Amino acid sequence: MSETTTTAAPPASEPREKLTKKAVTADHPTWCPGCGDFAVLASFYKVLEKRQLDHEKIVTLAGIGCSSRFPYFVNGHGAHFIHGRAVPLASGISLARPDLHVFLFGGDGDGFSIGVKSKTDPAGAIDMPVNPMKQLISAGATFIARTHATQVNHMIQMIERAMDHPGFSAIECLSECVEFYPGAFDPANPRKGGSFELIQEKKWDNTPEDELRHDVTDELAAYKLAQLPFPGVFGVFYQNDRPTKNALEKKWIETTREKTGNASDLELLQKTFDRMK
Secondary structure (H helix, E strand, O other), X not given: OOOOOOOOOOOOOOOOOOOOHHHHEOOOOOOOOOOOHHHHHXXXXXXXXXHOOOHHHXXXXXXXOOXXXXXXXXXXXXXXXXXXXXXXXXXXXXXXXXXXXXXXXXXXXXXXXXXXXXXXXXXXOOOOOOOHHHHHHHHOOOEEEEEXXXXXXXXXXXXXXXXXXXXXXXXXXXXXXXXXXXXXXXXXXXXXXXXXXXXXXXOOOOOHHHHHOEOOOXXXXXXXXXXXXXXXXXXXXXXXXXXXXXXXXXXXXXXXXXXOOOOOHHHHHHHHHHHOO
16 A cells, blocks of 8 residues: 655745835935935835835944934844944944845035034144045955935936945945035036046957956056045946955855864853863
């Protein structure tokens, strides 16, 4: 007598709800009227809607300051960290949970140093200003771009390209502070008489025109672009693919586990205790 065994089909997963701006909006932004950060946040919402990321895998982080209020306005995992130290927090989260999409926002004060007029600097800072693009290149970021808060379509393009790049991606966004430094970035705003000059990237089409275009993989060429007089040019300064810290650590863990015979964490801990006896 034969016996037939049937295996029940796994339950069908329910279709996910579409990610919308309403779903990712946590609160009404409270920046000063006219602040460029409104446009940056709106562009971020658009990208999240367009990409349809898993809602529970969105992480928004920041340090301290006006632009660092982003986590308040994004409905998802989020956190603030101490002034100027949000990048290590973001790195740690990404290493611990490589399945998450980690976005980090910060202003010039949080990332570099306060440069506008203040009570302690009533005439404004007289120090030589920091060049963010040079610092990012020298720090080893593998995707570096610049955009402007008034150029929404370009800003969205840069955010998407940064998301698609495996590794540390950074975008400098010129976002006007209407309270302390109105008009600071007007030279790059065509609506205010400025010039928004885009970087012409190499197309590798073997044409004479291509010789004059920018090679995004050339670090020295990126430095030259970073040295152009303010407001400079906009687009991708540098992009290079190399093993990420996440990939290197994953390989290191796998190699170590092989050496231990794929022992469990508890077994490894027990071996350590045995050696202490």
